Amino acid sequence: RKEVEQDPGPFNVPEGATVAFNCTYSNSASQSFFWYRQDCRKEPKLLMSVYSSGNEDGRFTAQLNRASQYISLLIRDSKLSDSATYLCVVNMNYGGSQGNLIFGKGTKLSVKP
Amino acid sequence: DGGITQSPKYLFRKEGQNVTLSCEQNLNHDAMYWYRQDPGQGLRLIYYSQIVNDFQKGDIAEGYSVSREKKESFPLTVTSAQKNPTAFYLCASSPGLNNEQFFGPGTRLTVL
Numbered sequence: 298r299k300e301v302e303q304d305p306g307p308f309n310v311p312e313g314a315t316v317a318f319n320c321t322y323s324n325s326a327s328q329s330f331f332w333y334r335q336d337c338r339k340e341p342k343l344l345m346s347v348y349s350s351g352n353e354d355g356r357f358t359a360q361l362n363r364a365s366q367y368i369s370l371l372i373r374d375s376k377l378s379d380s381a382t383y384l385c386v387v388n389m390n391y392g393g394s395q396g397n398l399i400f401g402k403g404t405k406l407s408v409k410p
Numbered sequence: 411d412g413g414i415t416q417s418p419k420y421l422f423r424k425e426g427q428n429v430t431l432s433c434e435q436n437l438n439h440d441a442m443y444w445y446r447q448d449p450g451q452g453l454r455l456i457y458y459s460q461i462v463n464d465f466q467k468g469d470i471a472e473g474y475s476v477s478r479e480k481k482e483s484f485p486l487t488v489t490s491a492q493k494n495p496t497a498f499y500l501c502a503s504s505p506g507l508n509n510e511q512f513f514g515p516g517t518r519l520t521v522l
Binding site for chain 1: 443445451452453455458468498500504507508509510511512513514515516
């Protein structure tokens, strides 16, 4: 199983649609989870951290399911400006020692008028 | 403004030449990282440093070298031993290994 795995997409959705991305991770001891957004030919930017209780930031909702080892990102009322690649990021924990963040390859979202 | 800067934005070099990419941060972060991204691919970790005067190899360190003489600076040298150096290079920093990382704008290196 890959350390962090995402559906590469692309997800093509109309404006106003609700879209959800899932990401699975292999290390059951992982403690830190994030979603990043990367626009074409730009650097990744932190979108939101993912907390155990789930968290919401405007139209964006992130959820963590530790039992099944996946995190999700829900985008409501999609805007054209949401078009980007969304990266799932998880820290690795080996033998009780918190390790580096591992970046998924990303899911591409394209929002159409 | 606090942030992380990389220079130059675009860099062209002839095959066989070493080249050094700059990365500076004024966020007072302990940890710094170098990643490589190829078209349509994910980020791959080259080197990282948790503290001044210490650094560790990432997944693809061969053909690269780094130094961390100051907390603010983490330059990356792409040596002639790197077989396919043309790529988008991203530098990042974080308070610690487990924390969210903040990225610089990247350097696009093209080796002719």
